Amino acid sequence: MMLEMTQKEEKFIIPIGPQHPALKEPGHFEFAVDGELVTDATVRLGYVHRGIEKGAEARNWNQNLYLVERICGICSHIHAFTYARGVERLAEVEVPPRAQAIRVLVAELERIHSHMLWFGVAAHEAGFDTLFMFSWRDRETIMDILEGLTGNRVNYSANVLGGVKFDVTDEHRKTILEAVDFMEKRTKHYLNVVTTDAMFLQRTRGIGVANLQQAHRLGILGPTARASGVKRDVRVDAPYSAYKQFPIKMVVETAGDLEARFVVRLKELFESYRLIREILNNMPEGDLQVKRFPRRIKPGEVISRVEAPRGEVFYYIRSNGGEMPERLKVRTPTMMNMASVLAMAVGHQLADMPMLLVGIDPCFSCNDRGVAICNSKGDHDQWTWERLRQHGIDFYAEKV
Amino acid sequence: MNITQEWNDILDKVKTWARVNSPWLIHYNSGSCNGCDIEILATLTPRYDAERLGVKLQGSPRHADVLVCTGPVTMQSRDRLQRIYDQMPDPKFVVAVGSCAISGGAFQGCYNVIGHIDEVIPVDAYIPGCPPRPEAIIDGLVKLLTAIKTGAPIQTEKPEELLDVV
Structure with a gap:
């Protein structure tokens, strides 16, 4: 009961990468989740800004x-x-x-x-x-x-x-x-x-x-x-x-x-x-x-x-x-399409996020293998891209 | 004492054997144009198949032996590069792939580019090219692995002609 209360009052945020080497503009994604459903998504870009x-x-x-x-x-x-x-x-x-x-x-x-x-x-x-x-x-x-x-x-x-x-x-x-x-x-x-x-x-x-x-x-x-x-x-x-x-x-x-x-x-x-x-x-x-x-x-x-x-x-x-x-x-087109991912993410399973992201073809450089340790402010768990991907695969494997 | 010494020697041999036969790679793009990154990936796919050398690309720096860096280092990614390097367990090796990682390449002088990889972390092997061919990447990796195996200095030294480019 207490847990439910805190989850409703505070957003539970899962940060994905600060560095997401899979994308051309490696971004730091933050998905706010309610259970398995994503309620909000933000992105921070600019890691490969070279001028x-x-x-x-x-x-x-x-x-x-x-x-x-x-x-x-x-x-x-x-x-x-x-x-x-x-x-x-x-x-x-x-x-x-x-x-x-x-x-x-x-x-x-x-x-x-x-x-x-x-x-x-x-x-x-x-x-x-x-x-x-x-x-x-x-x-x-x-x-x-x-x-x-x-x-x-x-x-x-x-x-x-x-x-x-x-x-x-x-x-x-x-x-x-x-x-x-x-x-x-x-x-x-x-x-x-x-x-x-x-x-x-x-x-x-x-x-x-x-x-x-x-x-x-x-x-x-x-x-x-x-x-x-x-x-x-x-x-x-x-x-x-x-x-x-x-x-x-x-x-x-x-x-x-x-x-x-x-x-x-x-x-x-x-x-x-x-x-x-x-x-x-x-x-x-x-x-x-x-x-x-x-x-x-x-x-x-x-x-x-x-x-x-x-x-x-x-x-x-x-x-x-x-x-x-x-x-x-x-x-470039990826920059324009990035906003669509954030809009589409809302209401979807967390497990769908990797597919949603690749759906826009965000100029993949290397395949994921995400590095993803950021500063550990806050007590939430850090997820790597790999973990998110595995989560998606396992989630759907269970449903079958 | 002698027994401990012998035991340590054997342990070292086993460690080296394991290290050489299954190097786990972590790839980090610190501002590259994707060119080197797709070539690194192509190296792992069926045509070139670097996995036959025991190479595995994986996600966490804490499980990695070799850090494969591409691209010049941008302001934002410098701290991240440093942090990934610090998080890797010893002994760790760094491979700089591509002209940008070696000298800043085409992006020299851009305001957000700090420069090359070895300004931030020590680099063990350099693979030049823009981007290097998958064969070149395999060659660089093999040289690195041979060096780890024999304990000899690594043969892929920084290309001299790239040092003077400003």
Whole structure:
């Protein structure tokens, strides 16, 4: 009785990580719980704040291409792509069509590797480690292609201001098409797994539902929003670069739960496969780079938007006529989606929290293995991410 | 006395044997771009399969033998890095993965970046690359394990050319 009283009067808070190495922006989550139900959630971000925007003001236009690529190691090409597109528009330089097609080709390959990576991580959080290992094994196919094309497995450095660095040869074309066929077969299998496996559906179906109104209100982006029925995709709404010649079909689901998020991402992969084939079969001829790109860029400001695997990446670039940008503002989709996790968490089981978090694809770097000892103020127990994940798995294992 | 000495020797041998054959890793991202982190993870997945060396990534610093660090050290994560290091039981080893962990890499001079890992904690092995390939990570780990086994100095020294970059 006494215990009940204190639990009702005081919130029982479970802190997860102060450092959550699973996320790109490792955050300190605090879930207030009533029994097993989460009643409130807060997050503290900024552990990986490095000061890139300010740092960009001290580097010249070309050096920044290298820096923005390292904002995120998973969608590195997208960041460089967005930046290069913005700067090229500021300089009023037209990029050759072949270069644009190659940029989009790499962007789609990156989307495949990113979604496969996310898929494995999400399966791991659900306790489905076999699926994690399978999807990461298949992902290596795409990593091989990216390495063959660009020379590096992760930060490809495909872009230069005014074009791309490498060409796609017939040999590349053959290997890419073979790999895409293989991946398509595998993705079909995975789509089948996530929509039919009873154990998996128990963790995803009807969980973390964000309906259309909520999605609009919270400003959710990318596949997470499209799983809630929001028709928003920069590739379709404002086709850029080679997406004008090679249009893409938007994948939208209406359920808004975790299952829909899995389905949207996997179905997007089929669109990516189709687009890659189309680009490779209709590759425009021409140069890879413009002849000359100015070292100083005339004063002005520009906005550049690109659809990253996780949603819309937004860059604002201002030049004062010098060799360096005067201001570079970056907005990434994870930051926007983070608020949705906090809103969706309320009313759910504590055991659902790991799946809810990965549901937005919060730019996972490494797989959890959370470090999580923070200062022990207060008498509540500290939970590691690993413990929370295990709790989720055990909770649902008992229910079966 | 001699018996105790012999007993200790045997115990040491057993300890080293256990240490070399099942190094438990803890991974800490102190401001990295994720590039190194996914490569570390790829090292553990079927293609490269570092688990055949007995490597296991796990969550708590108190169970870990080797701290794998990625990324430059940011202001916010410095205390955390220090604390994780302090919480690990002796003997502990630190591996710095990637250019940023070695020298600050692309983020040198950014206002929130303190610098490299060995400004905060002592580092035993360096694995350069941006990001290093999984093969390189395995190579670094094997060198570390060999050094633990033989008691010889660790062969992966800090690349000289990276020291002078400012």
